[in-house]
Amino acid sequence: MISIGATRTGTRPVEFGKADSTGSPRGLRRIAVRAGSLAGLLLLWWAASAAKVVDQQFLPTPGAVWRAFVRANSWHELAPGVPREVRGEQNYFLWEHLLASLQRIGLGAGAAVILGPLAGFGLGTSRTLAAIVEPYLNFLRALPPLGYIGLLIVWFGIGDTSKIWLLFLAAFPPVVIATMTGVHGVSADRINSARSLGANRRQVITRILLPATLPEVIGGIRVAVGFAWTTVVAAELDNGIPGIGGLAYLAGQRLDTALTLACVIVIGLTALALDAVIKRIGDLAVPWKGKA
Template sequence: MALWFTITGLELVKPLYLPSPGSVWEAFVRANTNHPIADGVDRIVRGEQNYYMWEHLLASLQRIGAGVGAAIIVGIPIGLLMSTVRWIGVIAEPYLHFLRSLPPLGYIGLLIVWFGIGDTSKIWLLFLAAFPPITMATISGVRGVREDQVNAVLCLGASRRQAVWHVMVPATLPDVMTGIRVATGFAWTTVVAAELNNGIPGIGGLAYLSGTQLQTPLTVAAIIVIGIAAVVLDGLLRFIERLLVPWRGKA
């Protein structure tokens, strides 16, 4: 912050490239209030693009929640299946790595062709970003389960399904929670790409649109909000992880 104040205060960089903290704060306040617009007609506008910034953030959170939530629902069972049924894992794992290696901008156009420019294509993009890390974390967790634990419950009369539910799932939960945290981070880094087209309301769409309009203070404000929201969300996931797996890290 001190370096930022110094550079902008001495005008070492043009405000177009690096706005001052004060102008970023003004843009943030403007994006969360009603204000007049100087277009020759006296009128009051609401926030930015007719939405307050918290509404942009909420819209992106809803999309991320839908995409990551779907990835959790689909990825965990598929990860369990791939790690417990060998031939399924052998066949499916190359496709999983192929999907993981694709950059979101590489197939956003195809998703728009398939699902339109509405929320459906955005949620699909976020799902595809979150699905691989959750599935791979589940596979890693199951493969790390000690075989003697599974054999012990099987010898005591448990079915294969009971062994999966009562032994494998609890044992893999720490890895799954890590995968969910990583997936949520990927989803946040993908939100701008997801909201390139018809992304308003959306904090990623606001950051992109304000950048194309050379509203640098608003772009920086949106970037800061995205970063703070990501930190808060990760902290919430860490709290949930402590509740679900309190034994993690303990002997």
């Protein structure tokens, strides 16, 4: 039998939806375009700062930001002419600040990634439970983190507990809602067909609901982790050292714009890396997504 898309001459069938590999001409072209865009942005930044279009207090040069990054990751003099050396910024290297923030994200958003799908499945399969809980869930989702960080500090103090709770509350609703959306998107005919073939409730959940919902869950996790990472600065406003968000906030208060920009760039690159890792895990976990 000849498969659809194949020919009698043995020509390979066209595979729609298959991503270009990094080594393919199209993939290399895409990388070149992105590299050129980055180079152009850096050149424009350097030209604007060198021409003093904007005061360097507000827009330091790329070199100044790089020096602030290096300084934050090395031992250096406390002040010119002062022989005493200090360690990074606030007695921590920049990578240690980043690691502290990642640990908080891992605990707060990690708990949301574990508990969110469980709650989403419960709400998605029970209309009564959803009718009770969903309004409160949407209320929590609509609240900006800065709106209740003060309340969490009152309840849990200024230590890591309040920060972890804030990151959990920021990440939990997107995962739950994405899971509910995935459950509601499963065709009733598929569930009824499985039941007519003798599948019990556990088999319906594990063989039908879970595989069909998993792409939505992965998407919700990507949104949740990204939102939690954008909340890290708010989480580290008080007693956030060590922490990359706390360092960025403190540097801004000191008008150290170069260090602030260095922290912002590190925060942004870390967010891209986290999203890429989650996306890759999702591709491995749901290889059937997007395939006919």
